[in-house]
Amino acid sequence: MVALPDGANAPLLGRTPSVTLTGPVDVTALVVSADGRVASDADMVFFNQPTGAGVRLEGRTLHLDLDALRPGADRVVVVAGPEQEGRTFAGLAVSLTLRHGGEDLEVTPGRLSSQTVAVIAELYRRGDGWKLRAVGQGYDDGLAGLATDFGVDVDPAPAQESEPAPVPSGVSFTKGEDRLPPAMRTALNLRKEQVARVLTEQRAVGLRCRVVLVLDVSGSTGGLYRKGVVARAVERVAPVAAQVDDGAEMQAWAMGAEARRLDDLTIATLPQWIERYAAARYKDAGGWNNEAATVEDVARYVRAEPLDIPTLVLFFHDGGVTDDKGTERALRAVEDEPVFWQFIGLGRSNYGVLQRLDTLTGRRHDNTGFFALDDIDQVPDPELYERILAEFPAWMRSYYPAGHPAVAGLR
Numbered sequence: 001m002v003a004l005p006d007g008a009n010a011p012l013l014g015r016t017p018s019v020t021l022t023g024p025v026d027v028t029a030l031v032v033s034a035d036g037r038v039a040s041d042a043d044m045v046f047f048n049q050p051t052g053a054g055v056r057l058e059g060r061t062l063h064l065d066l067d068a069l070r071p072g073a074d075r076v077v078v079v080a081g082p083e084q085e086g087r088t089f090a091g092l093a094v095s096l097t098l099r100h101g102g103e104d105l106e107v108t109p110g111r112l113s114s115q116t117v118a119v120i121a122e123l124y125r126r127g128d129g130w131k132l133r134a135v136g137q138g139y140d141d142g143l144a145g146l147a148t149d150f151g152v153d154v155d156p157a158p159a160q161e162s163e164p165a166p167v168p169s170g171v172s173f174t175k176g177e178d179r180l181p182p183a184m185r186t187a188l189n190l191r192k193e194q195v196a197r198v199l200t201e202q203r204a205v206g207l208r209c210r211v212v213l214v215l216d217v218s219g220s221t222g223g224l225y226r227k228g229v230v231a232r233a234v235e236r237v238a239p240v241a242a243q244v245d246d247g248a249e250m251q252a253w254a255m256g257a258e259a260r261r262l263d264d265l266t267i268a269t270l271p272q273w274i275e276r277y278a279a280a281r282y283k284d285a286g287g288w289n290n291e292a293a294t295v296e297d298v299a300r301y302v303r304a305e306p307l308d309i310p311t312l313v314l315f316f317h318d319g320g321v322t323d324d325k326g327t328e329r330a331l332r333a334v335e336d337e338p339v340f341w342q343f344i345g346l347g348r349s350n351y352g353v354l355q356r357l358d359t360l361t362g363r364r365h366d367n368t369g370f371f372a373l374d375d376i377d378q379v380p381d382p383e384l385y386e387r388i389l390a391e392f393p394a395w396m397r398s399y400y401p402a403g404h405p406a407v408a409g410l411r
Contacts, residue, residue, distance in 0.1 A: 004132070012131060017101075028045065209392075210312070225280050311338060328360065
């Protein structure tokens with residue numbers, strides 16, 4: 001059995017998994033759309049309504065047929081609440097086991113105490129497949145808090161509390177943000193608002209994409225890591241994925257002499273990920289630059305894990321391109337892939353071919369962009385996100401034919 005800590009995820013095998021909760025809890029499944037909301041009361045499966053399209057509840061076990069979910073279903077959220085009315089999760093042992101045709105997956109929430117209802121885990125669509133994410137998010141205000149996040153209709157309490165602060169248009173709660181340190185959580189939400197404003201200006205409010213992060217780990221980057229520049233850069237681009245990626249996650253690579261796939265970065269694990277991969281230079285990929293190998297490795301991953309949305313690669317580079325011609329060839333070779341490569345310069349000025357990416361001729365699709373941040377701390381968030389997203393929506397409109405689902409949210 002594979003144990004998933006809060007915020008971690010794993011792919012599912014098979015399309016008919018079962019989910020069993022242990023402990024004295026009532027179990028509820030919420031079937032939600034890509035906007036994170038239920039479509040109707042039929043999307044809530046619980047003891048008084050034990051069946052729905054593709055979902056059946058028996059005791060504390062949910063039997064799922066992912067291919068039989070209602071049209072537009074994007075996620076199945078597994079919710080638990082103490083059986084005893086008025087009780088919290090304090091001292092309550094709860095765990096979840098998912099059986100799916102591969103090795104069983106286990107989730108044991110680690111931070112539940114005073115809450116009266118909690119999202120234990122969620123199954124979410126990822127391209128043609130599905131994944132399980134351990135969530136462990138509790139609500140002190142019970143169903144009212146759950147209703148706010150997922151659009152569930154609940155009867156109001158007799159005494160009405162003040163209305164919650166309005167959420168800016170296009171910005172929603174990101175799973176896992178409740179486990180961030182307060183200052184980081186506040187910064188994340190402010191930055192998500194800035195990303196949303198940039199998307200509004202770009203006429204791309206509904207933009208959805210996969211986000212890939214590439215970090216230059218060649219020997220010359222040591223000072224950038226020691227000074228915390230890379231760590232701050234990662235924290236500042238994470239809100240882009242939180243806003244546009246359905247899983248609020250980034251796949252990540254280190255670029256040295258070799259391309260090395262790193263652990264996925266999720267919002268819940270952002271501090272730990274930064275500490276592991278961005279607080280000091282990752283040394284297992286070698287000390288010189290091999291841009292072409294990383295471009296090719298990321299492209300192979302995209303082909304192996306296809307989605308009906310594009311991929312945005314945020315490629316941090318400190319300059320000193322080893323092989324200009326080889327890098328250009330690699331980027332030209334993937335120009336027909338559903339990938340936009342946004343290179344971001346950090347700390348140096350010798351960026352070689354990267355500075356010419358916007359003027360390369362003879363391409364069917366302009367699949368690259370570049371800008372330099374010689375001092376990222378002097379660039380305010382609105383400007384950073386404007387530069388990151390300056391060319392990507394235009395590339396999407398050019399790359400995809402009219403009517404394609406990927407551009408459905410673009411105007």
